[in-house]
Amino acid sequence: MSKLIDRIIPDPVRCITGISAYEAEGGFRALKKAARAGPDFVIEEIVRAGLRGRGGAGFPTGRKWAAVAEDTATPKYIICNADEGEPGTFKDRLILEKNPFLLIEGMALAAFTVKAGVGYIYLRGEYPALFHLLEDVIAQCRKKGYIGPDFMGTGADLELYVHRGAGAYICGEETAMIESLEGKRGQPRSRPPYTVNYGYMGKPTLASNVETFANVPIILNIGAESYSKIGSPESPGPKLFSVSGDVVRPGVYELPMGVPLSEIIYEHCGGIKGGRALKAVIPGGVSTAVLRSDDLACRMDFTSKCEGSMGIIGSGAVIVFDEETCMVHTAYRIAKFFAHESCGKCTPCREGTDWIRAILLRMEQGLGVEDDIRLLREVCGNIAGNSFCALGDSAAISTIGFLDKFGDEFEAHIKGKTCPFGGPV
Amino acid sequence: MNNMNNMKNMITLTINGKKFEVKGPVKVLEAALQNNIHIPTMCYYPKIESFGGCRMCLVRVEGMYRLQASCSLNAEDGMVVETETPEIHVARKAMLEFMLINHPLDCPTCDKAGECDLQDFSVLYGAAEGRFHERKRTEPESTKDPLIVRNMERCIMCTKCTRVCAELQGASAINVIGRGKHTSIEPFSGSKFDCEYCGACIIACPVGSLMSKLHRHNYRPWDTGEQFDSTCSYCGVGCGIHMQIREDGTLQRLIPAESEVNQGLLCARGFFGYEYISSPSRLTSPLIRKDGKLVPVSWQEALKYVASRLKEIRDASGGKSLAALASPKCTIEDNYLLQKLMRAGLGSNNIDSSARMGLAGLRRIVGGLLGHARTVSYVSEMAQSDAVLTVCSDPVTEAPVLGVRVRNAYDSGAAVITFGHAPGLRHHRSVTMQPRLKEQWHVLGALLSAVLEIKKPSGSREMMQELLGTLMLPTPEDMDDAMPREVVRKVAETLATSANVSLVAGRELACSLAGPWSIMVFAALAHVLEAKVYLISEGPNEHGLLDMGCEPDMLPGPAPMTDAGARRMIEGLWDARLPSEKEKGLSLMEIFEAAGAGDVKGLYVMGENPARSLPDSGFVTDALAKLDLLVVQDIFMTETAELAHVVLPAKTWIERKGTYINMERRLLGIDAGVGAEGKEDWSILSELCEALGLKAGYKRSDDVFSEVMKVSPYYCELHASNIRGETCKWPAEGGDGHEAILDLKALRPYLDIPPVVEGDGFDIVLEKPLFLNGTTALHSDALLRISKEPLARMNTALADSYKIRPGDTLRFFSERGEIEIKAHIDPYLPDNTVYLTDTQESAGILKYFRYNKMPFTNAPCKYTQKTGLKRGE
């Protein structure tokens, strides 16, 4: 009856952290349905719903589940990627704070469907309070038999544990996360073999983002048919957008996929703070290329791309900059982030991200020279496409984006030998 | 990955426009390499997992949207690959630029220059133009380690060093520290390596970041003169080494060879321990004791004197009053001639060696029971085992490269069971069984019972069937107090259900106080489990000297002393008489007992140092002092040589030619790389043989070997090409030999379960030292620098009961004496046991033990009647 369970974040104010509240709102209905209808049904529903991973890459979730389900090796594992490290992103945190049982239900569905007996929630180290909250939520679920041995009489078992990361962005990358969970340095692995066949401890592993797991109960509750009608045809379903920066009402917004960027900023977030003009938007976390105010018509889903950028939705972290922001400084701050977070495994990212950072710092300080823009483009070009994982690429994409869209500001810094915005904000 | 794919695993791919067929699964880089297409790499290293970090090996694959790292990309059927296009050159040059921006331009003072991959690739792809305006990373070179110089400014983070350390050596002693740009390669301490010093990281480093101090600033790769392959002489593994010689004939550098035995691996002894050859304390001139002092004399005088004194003693007191110690450090040729001198020249069967403490008895019983061919197992194949049981042996220190292979097996999923103390396998074992010393062999017997409950022996070896019918065994229940029966049964199940089981044992089994029974239990385990058997020989040529009859009751061949046919053949060939077969020769410890009693008057010691290395060494030293004639042929003034009447300087393994037989029973050549003073052992012996009226006249060691080929059934079918160059495995490829004849009757007295030797207080276990494993090692400055001070390790409970704190000086005493050693507390050690670490015999620890001779094998088994411990002052 209740509408609450049809939304990922049913109530922006309330936190559903007691299991009876969740049950009262219709929680675990999806799990009960799945237990009756069987694993094949769950996979079919997800495929029909067209759910795509919310971790950033948009991989079709149904295919992932099916691949793990089909692998005959045992034991199997499920891992929830709650490392949420992309700057500007805080939507997974909101799910965990406000509606954590939805995630557990999603993971129980996964365990039942792919026949995994153990699951981990890889929680970013910077969310210490959530660690205890999740342990409590898991204990409540286990006590009620929603997880644990032979949960809900399904014959499936699930033990769930929370594993705390310790401050490393790269550990959000799926294979690095698994290395880290195995007690190693969090550096990405070569693929193939793929995680679905060779993941944690070399066993078939289903790794998905928090929001992805949270979507599954909703699909089963409202049915694949209705679900697929939300959002755009290639990227159906609801999506959480984390909006921050110079908007009137920053926060997390649950909107249909494909919503135009301008609608998010002007309708939902109330436009730009202090009545100032909008200068730039980073649409999907700092790994995506920056957009100018004239790009705002683009739709936020996995298929739309803006000129010159790979994809725009990323982790759905919209960061908005007003007219007073220095783009060179912003580019520098992002470059500094990537240089700090480069794991060091591959040459171009280890050396290149820090080189980018150093050149941008020089420019911001008014010490840039004529040739620096060309050099910067070449360094980025030498990283992009050659790094081991997407982190290096992202650093290059970000910088190139700023150069493409705000080249004039860079030139002004070099010519004026100072920052026209008066140095760091 | 699955079997289906393996069935049709031929892959056709196109590389640079040409079609190739390769066997999969294989990486694109390797597929190219197999067809002589070289793709530049920095982080690729054969034999370990691909890493894909350096990005030098980028190639273009049709249909893939970005350049691919060929080292980590699986070759697939129909793939079309380009390895050298302008686009790829640009990318590679860019990667080099990234590596160089933080790399110092110190090539002129870098020892790696000339064989540096970074330098070579920069030449190949064109150096970058230097557009990095920022400050380079700086980090001072670390010379805090005694042997390894670490220069992190030069490091390009290929991580080959850490990966070979973890994946090949299994030591994981160094790791990447930090993240991103702020990474460096460091040992745990950040300064000293405190590692196993295998040298693998130095070999792997493509730039000048990790270098050996031994060649620091005195070696340029392009100065190399001749190069030689030879065999390391530190233990029974027999690793291949490669020597680079300077134009002036001195040794420039020694690196591991890609031999079948070690495949590029070495241990610290092999990698760093060789520089004793140029130690200033090498003997250079023959010495004769005159007026109580050893004084230099000419070779002629020395040999004449030795020959005449030997003759005098023989003529006065008979051959029985003379004895000799053969040496596992010396070659087949040397030992053959020593034995010939003793038997035919002096009429004595009193010849034995340190192999008595291990391999002699093991090989006779285990090989005799199972068939000698069954004891031939290849070191490299250890890595393919599904289950490994080490029996009171730590292969990592006793036969290091074998130990590494056990670790490799573990890493590939094998169950590794360490029975007894094996600290080297600490991170590579599935189960540890560590019963108290007094009961350990009985627990092994119980393990055999448990295996027999699950697995019935197959195979038709009658001797084994008879043995299994008569050998008495305790059940797991009987031994419950010593080791829970569940553990025993679980291990038994693992072993009995694994396809490819390997068993390892060494001197501890040979010297077991439980007597031959324990060796029979081991052999029976091997039989029932159809296991590969690894008998560790601690010397490089123990099998060789045993084959040469350097045992009191054996003839060269080997053949039993009583073998009439062999005697006739040898006497004919030598044109001399052998001592009567009734003349029972003395074994190792009996020689010293007889010397102490005055029955042995003259002793010829070749390349051995009994005054240091035998148990109850105080007693041994006293016995040596009583001799009328002690001749020592060695390379250093050892404790034994100090007591000698004549000292003859010999050459080391690196200064001469000859042959060894390693623990795999593989024939290995050693080769003369550098020159030295002194004479080769065989040539000294050859002259003495002639002086004693034997036909000798050997010009080269090969001449001696030709005679060996005539005498020995093991060697008779060899061709010259087998001896050196290609390695020859023997008798794996041949028959079982005469010595296979083992009379089970002789073992009958030992079939009963031996009584438990009750002792009170705690047990003392000597850990074998990895670095200082013998007298030669003690002359290696490098090994001395890395060896740690000896420690007495114990757990907290034991320490508490004696009120010991870490670092306290402890005095252990027995009826034989006392030693002082520092305490170290490790809460994770088993109860009631003290482990003495790095107990180079120099710590004097062997003085403190008495010995029993094991029945049947005569191996000396260390024991003390009472052990105690006091806190020092």
Add this chain to the structure above:
Amino acid sequence: MLPAEAVSQINNTLEKYPDSRSALLPALYIAQRHVGHLPLDALHAVATLLDLPDAHVRGVASFHVMFRDSPGGRHLVQLCTNVSCMLAASSGLLDVLKEHFGLRPGATSPDNRFTLLEGECIGECEKVPAMLVDSDVHTGLTAESIIEILARYE
């Protein structure tokens, strides 16, 4: 050596994982909580407990921002300066911390109360600027509130 309580806590985490290696991050957290930071002997103790090589443990610890190899202050302050917080002028707060507490990024205050890290995003981007003090999140900081908040940490 680690206190017995830390050892038993570490042993308790082992049951969560199929092998002891995987328990490394939790074990390091526990060790750091008891010791304050992770000196070599704490790393060695963790390594021994989990049956891991010492250098491996140090390699992993040094990979992560949350593990400290030197003592530092009693409280770890991580002030986010990443983009969203940057827009809310979090760098100005750095000056406040310098003036008021003598705190500089990467260093420890003279009274040994705080160690400051110029942090990356802590996922509080809607209530900027934000910081973590030990495990507590503080958001919507101003020059006044940051002083007041830190005053509560002794």
